Amino acid sequence: MSLGNNLDTLYRQVIMDHYKNPRNRGELEGDTLKVNMNNPTCGDRIQLQMRVEDNKIADAKFNGEGCSISLSSASMMTQSVKGLPVEDALRMSALFSDMMLGKEIDPAGLDLGDIEALQGVTKFPARIKCATLAWKAMEQGLHEEEQA
Template sequence: MQLDDLYRRVIMDHYKNPRNRGKFDEDVVTIDLNNPTCGDRISLQLKVENGVVADAKYTGEGCSISMSSASMMTDAVKGKSLDEAISLANRFSSLMKGEAVEFEEYEDIEALSGVNKFPARIKCATLAWNALRKGIDAK
C-alpha cells in the first residue's frame, strides 16, 4: 500500500468514525469558527483544568479534511498542557506550509501532510487548530 493510500484511509476513518464529536453539558471554553469560502464550521469545546486540556469535543459540518482534522486535533491535545497544545498547533501550521514535521505522539496528524499541495484546502485543515488557538487565548 502506498503512503498516499494509507493517509487517505486515516483521513476517511476520522471522518466516518469521528473521535470526540459531541458537546459537554458543563461550562467550558467554547469557540465557534467557520470558513466562509467553503462552508466548513466548527464549534470546539475545551475543558481546561489546572492549565491542562482535560478534554475536548467538537461539533460542526464540513468536508472530510476539516472534520477529520478536528477529530485528530481533539484526540491529540487531550492531556496536554496549554503550552504543549499551542506547540502542537504551531507544528501543524508548519506541516501545512510544507515543512517536514513529525507527530510522534499522535501520528494520524501526518495523514494531513498532503493538504499543503492544495492551497484552497489548507483553510479546511487548519479550522479546528485555529479554534484551539482562540480557545487557549480566551483561557
C-alpha cells in the same frame, strides 16, 4: 506500486476513518471554553468545546459541518490534545501550521499520530484552511482563556 502511493493510500484511509467515525464529536457538559469558527470560502463550520483544568486540556469535543478534511482534522486534533498541557497543545498547533505550509517539522517529543496523514493537504492550497480550522479554534480558545 511505489512507497509514495502506498503512503498516500494509507493517509487517505486514516482521513476517511476520522471523517466517518469522528472521535470526540458531541458536546461537553458543564463549564467549558466554546469557540465557533467557520471557513467562508467553503462553508466549513465548527464549534469546539474544551475543558481546561490545572493548565491542561482535560477534555475536548467538537460539532460542525464540512468537508472530510476539516472534520477529520477536528477529530484528530481533539484526540491529540486531550491530556496535554496548554503549552504543548499550542506547540503542536504551531507544528501543524508549519506542516500545512510545507515546512520541515521536528515534533520534538510530541506524538503527532494520525495528524501526519494530513500532510498531503499541502499539495492542495485551497484545502489548507479546511485542515487548520479546528486548530485555529483551539488556539483562539486557549488564548481567550489566558486573557480571562
